[in-house]
Amino acid sequence: MKSQRIKSLSTRYLGFYKNSVFVLSLGFISFFLFIAVRAYLEGKYFYNSLFYAFYFGFLSYGWIRINRNVHRVEFDEEFLYVILRGQDLMIPLENIKEVDIKSLGGVYEVELYSPEQLGNKFYFKPSLLYPFNFKKKDALVNVLRKNINKAQSRKQHFQANALYS
Numbered sequence: 195m196k197s198q199r200i201k202s203l204s205t206r207y208l209g210f211y212k213n214s215v216f217v218l219s220l221g222f223i224s225f226f227l228f229i230a231v232r233a234y235l236e237g238k239y240f241y242n243s244l245f246y247a248f249y250f251g252f253l254s255y256g257w258i259r260i261n262r263n264v265h266r267v268e269f270d271e272e273f274l275y276v277i278l279r280g281q282d283l284m285i286p287l288e289n290i291k292e293v294d295i296k297s298l299g300g301v302y303e304v305e306l307y308s309p310e311q312l313g314n315k316f317y318f319k320p321s322l323l324y325p326f327n328f329k330k331k332d333a334l335v336n337v338l339r340k341n342i343n344k345a346q347s348r349k350q351h352f353q354a355n356a357l358y359s
C-alpha cells in the first residue's frame with residue numbers, strides 16, 4: 195500500500211514569525227536606552243525612557259516564552275513529523291489526543307497521549323496571514339484530524355494481562 199505524500203502544516207516563514215517581533219523589540223529597547231543615556235548626559239529627566247526599555251524587554255521575554263514550543267510540522271497517513279534543528283521527530287498518529295486552535299492568530303496545539311521529546315503539548319502555526327486564509331488552512335488541519343481518527347480506529351487494543359512477545 196502506497197503512502198500519501200507528506201503535507202506541510204506550518205508556514206515556511208516560521209523563523210520570521212518567531213524572530214521578527216523579538217528583533218523589533220530589541221530595536222525599541224536600544225532606541226529608548228540611547229534616549230535615556232543622552233538625556234542623562236544632558237542632565238534631563240530620563241526615567242520614562244528607561245521604563246519603556248524595560249517594558250519592551252518584558253514583552254520580548256514574553257514573546258520568547260510563548261513561542262518556544264512553536265515548531266514546523268508535517269504529516270502523512272501514519273506519522274506527524276516535527277522538524278527540529280538537530281533532528282526530526284516522528285510521532286505516530288495514534289499518539290495524538292487532539293489538535294485544537296489556541297489563539298486568534300492561528301496557533302494550533304497538538305496534545306499527545308504519552309509524552310514525547312517535546313512533552314505533552316506542542317504548537318504549530320499554519321500561516322502568517324491566518325485570519326485571512328483560514329478556510330484553506332483549516333481544511334488541511336481537518337485532513338490531519340481525519341488521518342488521526344483513521345489511525346486510532348486501526349489501533350490494536352491488548353488486554354491488561356496479555357503477554358507480549
